[in-house]
Amino acid sequence: MNQGLRLGRPVAGTLAVAGYVIMIVPILFVVATAFTAGSTLRFPPEGLSLRWFGEALAYSPFMEAVVSSLELAVLATALALVLGVPVTLAIHRGRVPGKGLLEGLFLSPLVVPELVVGLALYQQLMIGLHLDNFTTLLLGHTALLLPYAVRVTGASLALADPALEEAARGLGASPLRAFLTVTLPMLRPGLISAGLLGFVTSFNNVPLSLLLQTRDFRTLPVTMLDYVQQSYDPMVAAASTLVLAATVVVAVVAERTVGFAKIFGGINR
């Protein structure tokens, strides 16, 4: 395709093409089958129609789950930011005791499998303490997003000069005023990044949410998963295509605000 990318590196180029095929091509086939007029997941599709999009939008379990997932993702992201920003400030700016412990808790690479966390929350909170599943999901998702919030806002705070806040204080600003007028604007890119990353992570989550579903409150990915297992028709392809379209919108918003690669890849280009 391009001299700089391909020529002279036949082995690397071939492997790279294979990688892109595996990453992207199955997604394209989902879109192609969503427009079928037939009633099976057959390829090539039997005729063109928008029928399955209509069915997906009229299927109430999906629509209720979209609302539930949005509600959960927005609340969990907001909570994670509200709790995460003070932790970030304590780690980067504070002279608080136990700073090492905070860093260890929030920035350690130790990863507990999400499915396992879901099981523990189910056993202890829903069965043990009789919490309802929305509260349990909200707690779980907030806990899941908190390290992202601390890490991503921390990265933008690390770039900001602490002398600016000191200057504001030296010129007579109260601590609150210094925070609101100096620190918070510097945190803005970090807050946007952490917010978008958190929202997407929560909205798409399966393993943590899986065991925490009830008939009254179900999230979209788990509802779709159940549907696929039961019936093999193109409605999920249509629903998937709609999710894909929404994801593209999120990606464009991310690119316009802070930069797509920076937010989701952690890459400063």
Added chain:
Amino acid sequence: MGFLLPAVAMLFAPPGVTFAQVIERMGAMLTDPYDLGIIWRTVRIGLVVTAVCVVLGFPIASLLARSQSRWAGVLLALAIFPLLLSNVVRTFGWLVVLGSNGVIGQLLTGLGLVEKAPQLLYTELAIVLGLVQLFLPLAVITCYSAVAQVDPGLDEAARGLGASRTRSFWTILVPLSLPGVVVAATLVFAGSVTAYTTPYLLGGSGQRMLSTQLFSYASVTVDWAAASATAIVMTVLVFLVSGISALVGRKGATS
């Protein structure tokens, strides 16, 4: 999620089950051929997926990080984009590709190469493909950061001194970005051995992994001791591999 460790500790005391029963179930699991088979399948798939992701991801990362082309930014975005997309949507694509009426089956029968479409879905191969699709973007961005940190002047110096492109790749780029590759491999392995969506949709009931087994203990048979025991095995597996890779990474950094 280090602060969730207390939650993991609670796994040893699920509702209505004693600590001793969990330990006993875990002992039974580690001697039972069926359970051991599931553990081994999980580890085997994790290792294969990790190897494939590094072998495909590193070349993508090194080509993109070293390219001056305008297209490199677009291709990088294309590699990152799947990370935002729901795993259910991405995995569903393989049902369309590998299913009995799917793309590959129709292609092979249409061309008259085979009588009947081969069984591709609900095999270990399907799980591996699905997991590679899921975790390759993670491998690419992690390797990309590692490659981008290696001074391009070093490649040029090696080339200037007469090293071939292949030689400078293996003697400069690979060793210097190795710590990043180890991180990428760890993330992919940990993700693969704990993923649920992929083995559930593409493996079916014949290709159980620890995650699907855990779900069925917790949700279908409601056997808390077995669910806890499976969860503990899975967590230990992930911690063990993270620990080993941290050691390898530290050794690589000092030597």
